[in-house]
Amino acid sequence: MRGADGFNSTIRRQVAVADDPRPGNYMCWLATVPFGHPRMTKGYAAHYWGRGQRFGLADIGHGRAYWWGTKNIPAGASGSRRLGKEQIAGLFAGWADEVQEAIxxxxxxxxxxxTAQDRPFLQRWGTGRMTLLGDAAHPMLVSLGQGAALAIEDAVVLAEHLKEATELPSALRGYEDQRRPRTEALVAAARALSETEQLEGPFASRMRDLYFRFAPLSKFTSQNEAVLTWPPLG
Structure with a gap:
């Protein structure tokens, strides 16, 4: 049995002790919309940071854009804190013109x-002829944008282990052992980056902004390569 039933996986609860979601302490709103703006050229992708909130805007082709916004919420607050469009627009009043127009x-x-959330990393993904992949195995916060990508990687590695398997449980444990180090690292990295991006205090957010303004591009390039390059280049 393969468990790819997402964040609220039923099969995960059968494999391991039920665990509660781990809050990210912010809300996310997202949408795709027909949209054009002089600043949004072909392939445009921008990330706007404020104090305790962010906005992303990307050209997805054919005259459409994908946008998402975030806002910190008190620890323990739930997804019931939903906002209407006008309230969301109010959160981003005074931001860049293209941000306001997209909303x-x-x-x-x-x-x-x-509601932004992940789960504590699960060290055991399966037993016998059962295993997990994707968000069922390693749900993560959205900051790295790699949730779907990791699920695809899982599927590739699983297929390789099953291709010539003569003993299914051993093949599944081999798949899990191969995937745990990378997925655990990226779940942790997504949470760490998320906490940095959502900084709200004036001093902390200012120090963050100065770091990203003046740190060498090579540092960010190497960090992105570690996330986006798979399998690792030899």
């Missing part, structure tokens, strides 16, 4: 609202 141009009923 204004989005039909309210197409905006998806989610």
């Amino acid at each position: 204004r141009g989005t039909p309210e009923d197409t905006i998806v609202s989610i």
